[in-house]
Amino acid sequence: MTTKQRAQLYHEFAKLLGAGMHLDRSVDLLLEQGPPASMRSYLNGIKQGLAERLSLTESVARHNAGIVTPLEISLLDAGEKGGRLEASCEHLAHYFELRQKSRDKAIGALIYPVLLLHVGALFPDFTRMWNGGGLQDYLLQTGGRLLIIWTALALVGAIWWFVLKLAAQSPGVDRLLGTIPLVGGARRHWALARFCQVFQTGLLAALRISEILRMAGKASQSAVLEGAGFQAAQSVEDGQALAPALKATGALPKTLGSAVDTAEQTGTLDIEMGRWARAEAELASRAQDRAAEWLPRIFYVLVLLYIAWRVISMALSYMGPNGMIQQMLDGI
Structure with missing residues (x-):
């Protein structure tokens, strides 16, 4: 499930439980609303576990182990044991809402630099094609360059995901990540x-x-x-x-x-x-907002440097000793 779906799901759970609905009836009502496939899979896992006479936490742990986080398991477990399941669901909804807001801000800030990166990859070769380079050469060059860019971005994302997973198991990696600015x-x-x-x-x-x-x-x-x-x-x-x-x-x-x-x-x-939980969540949200503000700026500067290098390379190809301008002068 996405972060947004988790926030929505736990908010609905908290609302239904607060209204006095039994857990099994709450699950049925949420399924009747036609939720997305990932959310429906989660709810069906809970329904299957309840039919097996398991508790909510046991149902989630057995049938949704690959979907949920340790935080969800721990809060649901504590809330269920203490008769405060509604409050646990509300805490989870608030937590995932904060995470989603910060993530949306980060993605929104990255859209322009990513578009600019693609312009920088496409435009210089386009001018070369316009001046007689040929469409086939242009498509081959730009296609290869875009493939490299997309592969690099995907690789960075995969490495970051792996490091985050490793930080949950390795104290050394966890401490190292804690030293990274922003x-x-x-x-x-x-x-x-x-x-x-x-x-x-x-x-x-x-x-x-x-x-x-x-x-x-x-x-x-x-x-x-x-x-x-x-x-x-x-x-x-x-x-x-x-x-x-x-x-x-x-x-x-x-x-x-x-x-x-x-x-x-x-x-x-x-x-x-x-x-402390509320204060730290607020501080975390602010810190993530700062990261969402500054990391795209850093990426933007790197993109500008890349575009500048591409423009300079294009200019040299025109004005160099073997460039198009020199060839035109030689032909006069």
Whole structure:
């Protein structure tokens, strides 16, 4: 499913559950609306699991394992156990809405540089054809150049996707990505937002702290935070208090550890983690907006440099010693 479809789906789930609809009836109503194929597959997976007398989380994990993220599994699990499934779905809807808005902004900002890149690839050879180069040569040259451009863009996207997947498993790669300007800050904030959101939901579900820490770490989709969650969980099981256990990992902000310490003493840990989840999601959205603003500008500059090189090459082909202008002068 796309990010937009996930936001829509969980918003509808939250609305139906909030209206008192049973889960199976909610699934049937959503299927009757004729959703897209990917969303229909997800809903049918849930329906099949419920028919097998599985819980929602078990249904999703068994029949939609290749569709959902660890965040969805963790929040649905905690919400189901704590009787707050509606709130979990609303959290997921809000999270995916923020991600979609930032993604739309990034794609919109990239449209012009990509179009300009294609103009730069096509125009110089077009002028050469106009001056007698031949249509066949033009099509061969531009077709080959466009193929190289499209292959390069696809390769960059595939490498980035692979690195992101690897960062969820390798702490070294995760830390490395965190140092990249613009991108690193957005990733860290999103990961911490996911961690805190699952943590709060687990608290409201009255789960054991060690279990919550492991769930939150896995849901963060960050190898560093996942390792920190498991380390802190082990420390808590060994008798250490939560705040010192979190601080000892060195992976979480010191201010978060201090906030947890204070919240534990005042009995407001769930409220504090909810506040951190909202704040980190907002910071992540702003950081992603900055990345969406500046990365296309950097790409735009690179495209302009490429076009300048192409124009200069074209000019030299006309004005050089063996260029068309020289040939015309020799013929006079």
